[in-house]
Each structure stands twice: as C-alpha cells, then as structure tokens.
Amino acid sequence: MDADSSLDHVFFPDSGVVSVVAVYADGNIIEMATIGREGCTGVQAALGAKSSSVQLLVQIPGTAAKMSRASFMRAIRSVPSLRSLMNAYLQAFLEQVLVSVACNGAHSLKERLARWLLMMRDRCDDDAMPITQSLLAEMLGVQRPSLTNAVQQLERAGLIAYRRGQVTILDRPGLMEASCECYRLVRARVAFHLPKTFV
Numbered sequence: 001m002d003a004d005s006s007l008d009h010v011f012f013p014d015s016g017v018v019s020v021v022a023v024y025a026d027g028n029i030i031e032m033a034t035i036g037r038e039g040c041t042g043v044q045a046a047l048g049a050k051s052s053s054v055q056l057l058v059q060i061p062g063t064a065a066k067m068s069r070a071s072f073m074r075a076i077r078s079v080p081s082l083r084s085l086m087n088a089y090l091q092a093f094l095e096q097v098l099v100s101v102a103c104n105g106a107h108s109l110k111e112r113l114a115r116w117l118l119m120m121r122d123r124c125d126d127d128a129m130p131i132t133q134s135l136l137a138e139m140l141g142v143q144r145p146s147l148t149n150a151v152q153q154l155e156r157a158g159l160i161a162y163r164r165g166q167v168t169i170l171d172r173p174g175l176m177e178a179s180c181e182c183y184r185l186v187r188a189r190v191a192f193h194l195p196k197t198f199v
Contacts, residue, residue: 005051005052006050006051006052007042007044007045007049007050007051007052007069008068008069009042009066009067009068009069010040010041010042010045010066010067010068010069010072011040011041011042011064011065011066011067012037012039012040012064012065012066012067013035013036013037013039013040013041013062013063013064013123014037014062014063014064014065015037015062015063015124015125016036016058016059016060016061016062016063016064016123016124017034017035017036017058017059017060017062017120017123017124018034018035018036018041018056018057018058018059019031019033019034019035019056019057019059019139020032020033020034020035020054020055020056020097021054021055021056021057021138021139022054022055023055028138028141029055029057029138029139029141030104030138030139030140030141031100031116031138031139031140031141032054032097032100032101033093033096033097033100034059034096034119034120034123035056035093036122036123036124037123037197038089038092038123038190038194038197039089039092039093040089041056042069042072043086043089043090043093045069045072045073046072046076046086046087046090047090048073050069059120059131059135059139060120060123060124060129060130060131062124085194088193088194089193089194091193092189092190092192092193092194095186095189095193096186096189096190099182099185099186099189100182102182103115103180103182104140104141106180107180107182108180109140109142109146109147109149109150110150110153110154110178111178111179111180112140112180112182113136113140113147113150113151113154114154114159114175114176114178114179114180114183115179115180115182115183116136116139116140117129117131117160117167117169117175118169118172118175118176118179118183119183119186121169121172122187127168127169127170127172128166128167128168129166129167129168129169130165130166131165131166131167132165133147133148133151133162136151136167151167154175154178157174157178158170158171158174159171159174159175159178160175
C-alpha cells in the first residue's frame with residue numbers, strides 16, 4: 001500500500017511480516033514499525049481515518065485475513081472486546097514506533113540490525129528468512145556498504161549466516177546479546193499490552 005492511499009481494507013496477518021515505512025522525497029525509505037500476527041495493518045482506521053499516511057511493504061510473504069474498513073469500524077463499535085483489544089494493540093504499536101525512532105538515533109548499526117532480525121524472527125517462526133542485504137539497508141536507513149559490514153560482524157561472531165537473499169539465525173541468545181536493549185523493551189511492552197501474542 002502506498003502512502004496517502006485510500007484505506008479501504010484492514011489486514012490481519014496469520015503469517016508473514018509487513019513493514020510500515022516512511023518514504024522521503026528522494027525515494028529513500030526507513031522502517032518505523034513491523035507488523036506480524038500480533039496486529040493488523042491500517043491501525044489508523046481504528047481512529048476513524050479513511051486514508052493511510054504511510055507505506056506498507058510485505059517483507060516476508062504469508063497469509064492474512066482481510067476486512068473492509070467499514071466492517072472493521074462496525075465491529076469496533078459493536079464488539080467491546082475487539083475495541084479493547086484494538087486499544088491495547090494501538091498502544092503497543094505506538095510504543096514500537098517510539099522505540100524505533102529512539103533506537104535509530106542512539107544505537108550502532110550492528111545493534112539495530114540484530115534487533116531487526118530478532119523482530120522478524122519473532123513473527124515468522126523460522127530461523128531462515130528470505131531477506132536481502134538491499135532490503136536490510138533500506139529498512140535500517142543506511143548505505144549498502146555499511147550494512148554489509150554489520151552483517152559480516154554478526155557472521156564472524158557466529159550469530160547469523162547470510163547466503164544470497166537469505167539470513168539464517170544461528171545463535172538466537174547470542175543475537176539477543178548483540179542487540180540493543182530496544183528489542184527486549186519492545187517485547188516487554190507487547191507482552192504487557194497483548195499477553196497472548198508471540199512474546
């Protein structure tokens with residue numbers, strides 16, 4: 001979905017991962033949040049929005065349930081438990097965005113890369129993920145050579161393996177140690193707001 005497009009549907013991923021990205025005038029993008037089975041796209045719809053101000057990119061293909069915005073809004077109004085769940089998700093989603101903003105300014109690329117890979121792994125249940133270095137560079141808002149160096153640091157430490165469009169996590173506890181504190185913080189906030197999710 002492109003930025004400023006009509007928000008006609010809300011998608012609830014069963015599998016796969018979607019990134020919410022900011023798009024700049026020069027075409028560069030950077031990820032603001034990640035959506036998996038713990039949430040849904042189009043969170044703005046829960047606040048009454050009819051269009052989306054962000055762009056969505058499917059990072060890892062999967063399946064999702066689809067609901068029209070109108071049906072979603074009717075359900076929010078008529079089903080108190082859904083309204084309560086969406087309020088909890090909105091809080092978790094906002095906190096993820098805020099942590100991501102702070103993380104981009106405070107932590108090294110290696111730490112941010114480790115965090116990003118762990119967040120993807122949480123949502124796809126597979127240590128081997130179809131992710132290219134070009135995609136990683138875009139999502140983290142860095143140049144490809146810088147990203148390649150960070151990937152090599154994690155590879156040399158035996159934490160991941162990278163082979164042509166696929167990243168495999170070899171040592172999850174070690175990758176958690178290499179990550180900044182933001183990964184654990186986001187997991188803790190999601191667990192607080194949405195205790196029955198992947199956390």
